[in-house]
Amino acid sequence: xxxxxxxxxxxxxxxxxxxxxxxxxxxxxxxxxxxxxxxxxxxxxxxxxxxxxxxxxxxxxxxxxxxxxxxxxxxxxxxxxxxxxxxxxxxxxxxxxxxxxxxxxxxxxxxxxxxx
Amino acid sequence: xxxxxxxxxxxxxxxxxxxxxxxxxxxxxxxxxxxxxxxxxxxxxxxxxxxxxxxxxxxxxxxxxxxxxxxxxxxxxxxxxxxxxxxxxxxxxxxxxxxxxxxxxxxxxxxxxxx
Numbered sequence: 001x002x003x004x005x006x007x008x009x010x011x012x013x014x015x016x017x018x019x020x021x022x023x024x025x026x027x028x029x030x031x032x033x034x035x036x037x038x039x040x041x042x043x044x045x046x047x048x049x050x051x052x053x054x055x056x057x058x059x060x061x062x063x064x065x066x067x068x069x070x071x072x073x074x075x076x077x078x079x080x081x082x083x084x085x086x087x088x089x090x091x092x093x094x095x096x097x098x099x100x101x102x103x104x105x106x107x108x109x110x111x112x113x114x115x116x
Numbered sequence: 117x118x119x120x121x122x123x124x125x126x127x128x129x130x131x132x133x134x135x136x137x138x139x140x141x142x143x144x145x146x147x148x149x150x151x152x153x154x155x156x157x158x159x160x161x162x163x164x165x166x167x168x169x170x171x172x173x174x175x176x177x178x179x180x181x182x183x184x185x186x187x188x189x190x191x192x193x194x195x196x197x198x199x200x201x202x203x204x205x206x207x208x209x210x211x212x213x214x215x216x217x218x219x220x221x222x223x224x225x226x227x228x229x230x231x
Binding site for chain 2: 105
């Protein structure tokens with residue numbers, strides 16, 4: 001099946017710093033990538049939809065200036081958590097939809113962010 | 117209203133037995149897709165099975181089958197011959213025609229397989 005990677009897998013940062021998370025589709029082209037946030041033992045909440053070459057579409061309640069998304073190529077999307085605070089600590093997971101076909105979204109392994 | 121409902125927070129099953137995880141959905145779109153994902157403690161989301169709303173037959177993938185009852189708006193996952201490695205969180209998700217590919221997830225069911 002299609003493989004999606006995320007980097008880093010874990011990150012600990014100080015409050016006020018920015019953190020960049022990368023999501024890559026390794027063996028397919030993804031015109032659309034999605035970013036989710038998950039709190040412990042809860043469901044995935046969609047944050048934004050990232051389309052290659054255009055601005056991301058954010059879900060209601062998600063701060064665009066806080067969570068910057070860039071989808072620079074057909075295989076890479078990045079999420080930057082700006083001026084991180086302890087409440088931003090969470091599990092961030094991306095998914096990618098294969099260009100040209102298929103309903104399935106393939107998920108990355110996720111990134112655990114801890115803001116001190 | 118919840119679009120995807122998983123009413124079983126936790127389920128237990130004996131190894132080698134079959135187990136059914138419930139999922140009901142709510143949509144007015146004529147075309148939609150239903151997915152099941154498995155999330156082990158490591159956090160990765162593993163795609164298990166997909167059912168399209170117009171598919172005539174229930175989807176099957178190895179030990180996984182989807183019991184699709186369109187009139188009841190249910191899409192239960194059946195795992196046959198449970199294995200210890202099946203212990204994980206399981207999520208049901210839906211993609212609606214008007215959602216531009218976005219998935220809506222249920223609350224999840226934690227499955228524990230006992231030896």
